[in-house]
Amino acid sequence: MSSYKTKAIILKSYNLGEADKILKLFSNENGLVDAVAKGARKIKSKFGGRLEVFNFLELELSKGRNLDVICQAELIKNFCRIPEDFNTFLFSQHICEIVLKTHFSCTDITPMIFRLLYSCLSEFNCVIGGNLHNLQKITVFFIAKFLKITGYPPLMHACCICGKDINAGFYKTGFPTFSINHNENISDVKKQLSFKDDIYKGSFYFSIRLGGFFCGECEPGIQNIPDLKKNISLETVIFLGFLFNAKFKIYMNAAINDRLLKGVFKTLEDYLKYHYDLNLNTGTYIKSIV
């Protein structure tokens, strides 16, 4: 059996037989890996308590037919505060489930997903008292960047039906430096971002199924689409632009109002599930508490 070393985060674990554990890993170098840790549940296991969910490990594995076998595991970092709070644990599990169920084999985007997962778990580990606003804020960032990295972000700069440029100034003004939280006058913001009112006819339209925003000219012809969202607030449009372009630290430092965050959280959850055809076990409970 050939062996290899890798750095990985444990996404999920199952008990196998009397003493073994099956681990679903996300490796920086190899993407998703299914592995078995023999004897991991014995009191005197050589792995100690290192093989817990969310732990970031340096592993030595040998290739197996179905499951790779963990030979050695060194702990790089544990996110030990996550399991202390049920909601924090659940949201952390949620993003792990997204990575697990989208089944990414190893590609050049694997390290980017790994960094995103690591950063978000680190941030979850710092959430105090299972604060739902912060848990949603981190998850919203995770989903937005995950969609962007994997090539399925909603189309925001052009109409997703006719392809017409909706707003040439949309990205050029630099959303990461633009904050919607400084009580700017909304019409000044509109001017600053040079929104084309004639195309929008004063409104923004969005459809999960169509994959993004569309223009006012196309809107009359598509009244019957089931998930058509009319009159999306300008605040939401600006927030989405900011979210998809902002660096994590800048995003986490921005104060975002709870109503706006909740709306975007639900939309992005639905968008992700629709486009990846995902059925997430953690999704139903999360929806019931936010």
Ligand SMILES: [Zn+2]
């Ligand atoms: Zn159009």
